[in-house]
Amino acid sequence: MSLIEPKILSVIEVTKLIKQEIELSPWFKDILVRGEISGVTKSGAGHYYFTLKDEKSVLPCVLFRRFRGRESVSVELKHGMKVIVSGSLSVYEQGGKYQLKVEEVFPEGLGRLHLLAEELKQRLRAEGLFAEEKKRPLPPHPRKIGVVTSPTGAVIRDIVTVARRRYPNIEILLSPALVQGSQAPASITRALADLYAQSDVDVIIVGRGGGSFEELNAFNQEDVVRAIASSPVPIVSAVGHETDFTLADLAADQRAPTPSAAAELIVPRRDELCQRVDILMERAEVTIARQMQNLRDSLTRIRTHTYLCNPRLLIEGKIQQCDELTAKLWQHGPAKLTKSRPELNLSQRRLALAVGGLVRTARQEIQHKNDTMTLNITRMIERARAAGENQAGRLNALSPLKTLARGYSVCQDYTGKVITIFSQVEPGQDLRVRLARGELGVKVIEIKGEEKP
């Protein structure tokens, strides 16, 4: 029995201590390990578990899915594959084992060049040269395509063939470059600069055919990568084959797996562009035709409308309405009138019409009476005239001339005084005797007469 109580650790406490030691140590962070892949399994979640081994030991490794998308990790992990992996050591607590969290996998044998490229990639990435937000979209309708590649070989020919098939009158401007060998980086950089100085180039393809990592090395050189990243127009890299990745691909706006694919990405199909325009115009024509037809239809509808064909119907309705309103007007009196100005206006008009009618009737009556009166007066006058004539006849009958005509005569003195009494004359006086026709001058010879009592 010891006096000092021994410190007893739990299993997890031991594991955590080890985890701390390992994960905080700079020795196990971002290390490169060479070995052979063994026992690869892929979890349902998409993570890879394998063991890296050499003749003397084994190292458990995990490659999480999130690193799988990286270009350098696109190689398929296979049993027996000799690789160099990069990553950091970690401890898996539940399993009580340490493992390498792998971030990059490089096939063995690439050696120094590959590691240099790897180092450059980290540096340029940190600088933001490959940033996604720097990527520009390709022009939808490029007129002139610049190409930086070898003037000999399949690349330029493939690009021209594909481009012309898609767009027969496409313009291509080649800026020739050596794409392999020690002169290649300077040559590519200069060819790019020459093309950048041309003002009519809309988009650029930079590329070469497939080859080994060493053959593609020019496209992993810092000058070339920076030159590509500085392109004034969108630039597409087409280096090697589908599986070849270079830093040029990361610096370009877009990566094409092959030069032919680059041409297909960049060059639109001219017939498709023509067709797009035709389709739009077809839609426009159909729409216009339909609109015109609709208008024509509604015009026909209007033309054949009952009211237009028989406008009297329209008025009849209004007349009836008007009558009804007038009737209401008389029924409900002025109180209702104020309620509806239009009704009032209508009624006023109706009223004016009615008053006009009354006036006209009265005027006609006056005229009629006037006429009657005139007629009566005329008749009266005529009657009076007729009566007058009758009396004149009678007067005529009383006339002394008529008496004379019956044989009587009138005796007058020469002053014109009618002699009616014997005492009016003296013997020997000259008198005038008026006959029915003519006069006699006579002398009084004898006077006979008796004095009336």
Add this chain to the structure above:
Amino acid sequence: MSAPKNNKPTYEEAYNRLEEIVRKLESGEAGLDESLSLFEEGIKLSRICNERLNEAEARIEKLVRQADGEIMREPFVIEAEEDECDDELPF
């Protein structure tokens, strides 16, 4: 770099405007007069599009650096068939 040398619209500009016109026609917002003038503009735009698609000259050129450092353009002729055979059969 693709700046047009004059004020004529590019294919894309003409096409985009044409698309806008067709959308407007199809929306039924425009009256007959406006529709007809839009349609007329559409016809002009489609002509511009076709002009743009036909105006390139199918030229293939290459840049050549002169002795004095000046850069010239020369017609570029693709190599004969035997080069292709060399490329594709490297052994």
